[in-house]
Amino acid sequence: MEKVTTLFLKVAVILLGVPVLALCIFLVPELADIAEELLPEFGLIKVFVYIIFDGSAIPFYFALYQAFKLLRYIDNNKAFSNLSVKALKKIKYCAIIISVLHLLALPLFYLFAEVDDAPGVIFVGLIVPFASLVIAVFDAVLQKLLHEAIAIKSENDLTV
Structure with missing residues (x-):
């Protein structure tokens, strides 16, 4: 059951990237053209629009990759590891x-x-x-909880 759940989430992570790619390909050039028409006195407004919107796609896809890695850690029973904490930190x-x-x-x-x-x-x-911002705050809370769970797990492993 756990593999099916993580497989569903992996597919969802992959499918999250498709609309953002479509927006970057089709909508951002439209927005850049509109911004250039509205503000002809700012020559670099088109470049600004591309930097903001296409530039934000890079950390978005990196975060999706980190989420995919996190799901692989769960599949490999490494969910409570420092690798998961690092992935969450990168997503944040x-x-x-x-x-x-x-x-x-x-x-x-x-x-x-x-x-x-x-x-x-x-x-x-x-x-x-x-x-x-909500995702970053939620991620920070999740990261802290995971870090504490790892500490408790390692303490319990030393006790046994």
Whole structure:
């Protein structure tokens, strides 16, 4: 049963990467073109959009890879190891990087809201940074719990 569960989660991790890849291929160039039309006085706005959105895909895929490694550790009965703690730490840092990158893009969402006179666009721009921050905090808590469980396990192994 445990192998089936981790197999399902591995497939889910792989499938999480597909929509982000599609967004990077199809939506980011559209956003860059729109930003260039809205702000012609900023010559590098198109590059800025690519750096923010395509650049945040790199830590996202690295975090997915770390999650996949974590699931392999679970399959190999190495869930309570320092390798798992390191993978969780890397996922936390990736989530923080994604959050910071998307916070840098908030002025762009503000400009979109100004043009369309739609203040709700700013809240849409806050979804990814907030979600990434929640993931980072949850990951930090999970990392601390796992570290304490490893300490208890090693203490129990020494007792026996």
